[in-house]
Amino acid sequence: MRHTRATVMRTALRLLDELGLDGLTTRRLAQELDVQPSALYRHFGGQRELLDHMAATMVEDAFAHLARPGPGQDWAGWLAERGRALRRSLLSRRDGARLHLGARPVGTQDATSDSALEVLGEAGFSPANARRVVLVVNRYTVGWVVEEQASADRPEPGECRERADADFEYGLSAILAGLRATLGAQTR
Template sequence: MTAALNRLPLLDREQVVRVALRLLDEAGLDGLTLRRLAAELDVKAPALYWHFTNKQDLLDHMAHVMTEPWMRAVAVTTAGQGWEDWLAEVARTYRALLLSHRDGARLAASTRPLPGSLPLLDGCIAAFQQATGCGPGQALQCLTTLIAFVRGFVLDEEAERHRVQEQPGPRTRQGSKRTVPRGGQPVPHLDAAMHETGSPNGEGTFEYGLHLILDGIGGTLRRHTTPRNDAQATSGIHKAAV
């Protein structure tokens, strides 16, 4: 214990979070324990409580570190883009971020923003308002809807990846069309749909869902934008459509 305490000044919160994210990629969310993290840092588990009140506090900080660069980028990428192109980029980069870490979507879904994340969220709302001319409440609802779709989609992708890893037998090539276990029952419409679109967890389905949401946001903006900002919003929608 004395040796561990002697090492405490060398152990900072940033270092702990960085190692925790590495362990997340190695062991997944279920395998990330405070005991394992402490062993990796060569300290006793109680030493971690100098920096985090509990495991949930650690997870909240991990999610903040994971998403902070993305949120900063979101707020400054509207220049020269229509709102629709900007939101599509927001969604695609968020998906890429979540997929870049094992159980990244589970981590994001199981945590709450830290106080340090709130100014970043505020900047995202401001950027959306500037791009569309809508009010702050509508901007928050649109962004929340988009983020919830991306996070849910990646959760399904993660679950499918886990299922494939756990199933015995040969695996299909990445990107190949997914087959459906039929159990002896004919499913001609499902077969036709899978042949046409590929995996329901694939790139095509993500893009289809993304554009459904963007179309819905566009319709909402046209119906509910205040008269003062009608010209600005209409201009943004027109630029995104051409």
């Protein structure tokens, strides 16, 4: 039976949710699709490439509805929403943040980053600093979700979603305040 790349991807993401990253293998995916493991190489060069595309799909889904800032919309508010969207996407999948760690950019991820770099450039960041800003927010978000997902099986007494959301927002606000100050110092 021939499967499309999209079918393979949807099945792999479903298996990620069911089995976790450690249980997701090309052999298990092939079994689920009722094909030989070698049939998967028609779509992906190996497990690393499959994982890269899975991570890219999550990022693309996260930013699909995130429009560029409109007139009067602040770059920092837009960047905060970008961080929140990434967090929601990573949390939506079992081991979503672990999957994202070390993933190589594929697909339209470069275009997504280019859009962010343009927004930040228009706000006044130099190209090098705009790149750093994107990295800081992305890495903060991924690291945060790694911790959230690692402790999900052993919640602390009294821990709740609202507290995790508030703590994430506090850190994100602190980062954005620092970035505003950095931008202000650059433009003086």
